Amino acid sequence: MGTPLGDFIRAKRDSIQPESFGLPDRGRRRSPGLRRADLATRAGISVEYLTRIEQGRDRNPSPAVINALADALSLDATEREHLRYVAKITSGACVGQRRPAPPSRHVRPTVLATLQLLEPGVAFVTNRLGDVLAHTSGFELVMRASGLLETREPNLTRYVFTDPRARTFFADWDQVADEQTFDLWLGPSAESSEWFAAELAPLAGQEFTRRLNRHLPPPRVPLRLNHPTVHELRWQRERLELPRTDAQELVVLLPADEATAQATERLRRQTSGTLRAIG
Incomplete structure (x- = not known):
């Protein structure tokens, strides 16, 4: 089962043309965008580890890995903030135990x-x-x-x-x-x-x-x-x-x-x- 973090990384990777990173065109592929192996190399992590993150099998990568992925994907400031946010959601750091409910509609x-x-x-x-x-x-x-x-x-x-x-x-x-x-x-x-x-x-x-x-x-x-x-x-x-x-x-x-x-x-x-x- 996917996670917000894995879904975001995969969506961003799929949106990147390899040529924009100076990578060679390796011909026709079943899926668009940047190859998982190329992203792993740019981030300095293994393909197997990146696969675990994208598939939701690793839900708590370190801040260093999150920053490395942000650099490897060339994220802008808004995207970096979103990456950190979905990483917190995925790890459970900002999800409480109370029952989901609508926010207050009161305006000061x-x-x-x-x-x-x-x-x-x-x-x-x-x-x-x-x-x-x-x-x-x-x-x-x-x-x-x-x-x-x-x-x-x-x-x-x-x-x-x-x-x-x-x-x-x-x-x-x-x-x-x-x-x-x-x-x-x-x-x-x-x-x-x-x-x-x-x-x-x-x-x-x-x-x-x-x-x-x-x-x-x-x-x-x-x-x-x-x-x-x-x-x-x-x-x-x-x-x-x-x-x-x-x-x-x-x-x-x-x-x-x-x-x-x-x-x-x-x-x-x-x-x-x-x-x-x-x-």
Whole structure:
């Protein structure tokens, strides 16, 4: 049975073209990417040991081995952080004994006050599971047509994978789907992420499971929305992490071009809203 650590190493290895590391093309292969033997050589470990890690038969490689694998795979800073995280999950170092459960939906009053200061901007409070915990009227203005806010406890990840409207509303649906699944690895806790993935997988199906097991951090690009009234909106996103005790983040959407800024202003003139905290 595989492990998060083994799955990530194998997924990253499969995504690398040997020529990018200056290795010769050895002809047609049954599987894509970097050969296990080549990675083992670059990391200074045996092929047999690397096989045990990838197959989940060795769940506790040393920090030196983890760092050697990170160097051998030429991981960037985000990927290195993820490698260390899945190594902890695999070894059981950060998994407690309590029963998996959803995280708290409480948003501190000072965070709600910060949202108020951002009015009439487009901003919301979320966690890595995708729960929409509070938002500005600007966010409601932009997202109202999507259907995301129709449920009592909106969740962006669930919406992306289970609501057919999401594939139209998000111009780059594949990018958003990759972002939401990768964020689960950074969830409020290993237990809550495990709980949420188990809840969502039967509804979202193979599309969700395949992306979750891929482990590769997606690039951060502008968010493009196909709004039915004002057409395409393009946003830059600033994500501000709140204290770990909150396990939440404040996300601010900023117009990526003048057309988006003008379209949003037209929406504001057509309707108005107030700050709404969702508990």
